[in-house]
Amino acid sequence: REVKEEIGIGLEAKQLTQIGVFEAPAANEAKHTVVATVFTYDGDTIEPQMAAEIAELSWVSPDQPDVVLAPLLADFVFPAINSKVS
Template sequence: MSDHLNIAAVRITDSEGRLLAVRKAGTQRWMQPGGKLEPGEAPLQAALRELSEELGVEWAPGRLSSLGVWEGPAANEADTTLTAHLFAASWDAEHDGDGTVGAELAEGAWLVPAEAVLRDDLAPLLRERILPTLL
């Protein structure tokens, strides 16, 4: 029997068309900022909370737009599937900073989508659902 996770994830792009990807501490796969929904939490609320925790940004709900829901394998939990509530947002370096990651993340990077498709260290959600929306 496999486990199941409900998450919210945010596709963040900058003015150059690059995608912000993060790697959580103790993991190898790159993914979008985001995380698990807490009990009773709506996906949009979870996305905003995770952005605050991971990137230190406090965004209004209207800054995110829905990209729908994706179901597939989890990146870092064996034998686990996930339901990902996806959102999109644009990064404004003047107001949002440089994308420095918070304590629960090991690192962040701005990826060029056309180059990122060649990588083998991307989470399934990023590789199968997010990148195709940018190519």
């Protein structure tokens, strides 16, 4: 439901694999923490759309030198994904 609300994509549970629950400092709110349950998606290629309170949407890679990643992505999500791929 949340994915549909935030980026306009309906997913089925059978297409998702949980890779972890992570807690990290919020990227844009000092002294706040975010907690995320993160999944990989195994399905058709889909194009997300900005919806709800999403102000910006872009594809990022951990090796893009000009992109500052949120702590959640840099410290937890990308390393978890990389360990699954390796």
